[in-house]
Amino acid sequence: MLNVSDLDVSYGHVRVLKNVNIAVEKGEIVTIIGSNGSGKSTLLRTISGIIRPNSGKIKFGGDTIERVPAEKMVARGMSHVPEGRQLFGALSVLENLQLGAYIRLRSRKESKRQVAEDMQFVFSMFPVLKERENQPAGTLSGGEQQMLAIGRALMSKPKLLLLDEPSMGLAPIIIQKIFATLRELREKGLTLLLVEQDATVALSIADRGYVLQNGEVVMHDTGSNLLNNDEVKAIYFGHRKHAH
Numbered sequence: 319m320l321n322v323s324d325l326d327v328s329y330g331h332v333r334v335l336k337n338v339n340i341a342v343e344k345g346e347i348v349t350i351i352g353s354n355g356s357g358k359s360t361l362l363r364t365i366s367g368i369i370r371p372n373s374g375k376i377k378f379g380g381d382t383i384e385r386v387p388a389e390k391m392v393a394r395g396m397s398h399v400p401e402g403r404q405l406f407g408a409l410s411v412l413e414n415l416q417l418g419a420y421i422r423l424r425s426r427k428e429s430k431r432q433v434a435e436d437m438q439f440v441f442s443m444f445p446v447l448k449e450r451e452n453q454p455a456g457t458l459s460g461g462e463q464q465m466l467a468i469g470r471a472l473m474s475k476p477k478l479l480l481l482d483e484p485s486m487g488l489a490p491i492i493i494q495k496i497f498a499t500l501r502e503l504r505e506k507g508l509t510l511l512l513v514e515q516d517a518t519v520a521l522s523i524a525d526r527g528y529v530l531q532n533g534e535v536v537m538h539d540t541g542s543n544l545l546n547n548d549e550v551k552a553i554y555f556g557h558r559k560h561a562h
């Protein structure tokens with residue numbers, strides 16, 4: 319479904335991604351783990367069209383997309399849950415979810431009824447959002463905000479969901495709940511590419527994983543092999559970033 323080949327990305331003169339190759343097959347959960355500054359967010363932002371690469375190819379469902387801008391990627395079925403959630407804090411839960419469906423409504427002329435059904439689906443995945451539908455997003459707890467960020471992305475009806483550190487700043491019990499929901503979404507047919515600094519939780523739900531170090535893929539294997547890999551354990555386990 320997604321193929322990234324020989325990807326190179328720089329900020330000014332600083333090369334941040336070096337010859338990166340990754341693939342995601344339909345129905346998989348793939349994770350990219352790596353420490354602070356290894357280039358994880360840059361990779362997701364390049365895939366979703368926010369950043370243009372210096373060189374390399376990105377294919378999504380057979381189309382070459384490395385020059386397609388982000389807003390067009392949403393309409394093509396790719397949705398990005400950014401690092402730090404980036405909700406509209408003054409708008410209600412409901413309004414944030416409606417914004418998630420905006421591009422899709424505009425580009426595919428889908429019915430409001432279809433959108434309402436998808437809203438029900440999001441509420442079934444995250445019942446707390448229904449309870450708080452009229453509350454400003456900025457007043458939700460960290461875990462609820464992450465659920466809303468995922469819910470908003472789901473409202474664009476993606477085929478591929480990109481997630482940038484959904485565990486960030488959250489208590490372990492909330493992380494478990496969110497990751498259980500990600501697995502449920504995969505069972506319902508969604509494909510997920512998940513970037514995480516918390517390698518333990520990410521590898522425990524991933525079919526396959528890549529380890530990114532200083533902008534280079536240094537290892538890739540199945541989730542369970544990486545979970546049991548001594549080098550991965552020594553370097554990446556027990557790392558957890560706190561909210562900014």
Ligand SMILES: Nc1ncnc2c1ncn2[C@@H]1O[C@H](COP(=O)(O)OP(=O)(O)OP(=O)(O)O)[C@@H](O)[C@H]1O
Pocket residue numbers: 329334352353354355356357358359360361401515
């Ligand atoms: N807009 C930017 N301009 C210049 N340099 C940047 C920019 N964004 C990121 N960088 C640099 O690129 C490198 C990779 O950053 P990136 O945010 O992709 O890492 P990351 O793996 O997501 O880190 P973290 O785990 O802290 O989120 C870092 O050295 C960072 O300082």
Ligand SMILES: [Mg+2]
Pocket residue numbers: 358359360401482
């Ligand atoms: Mg990041």
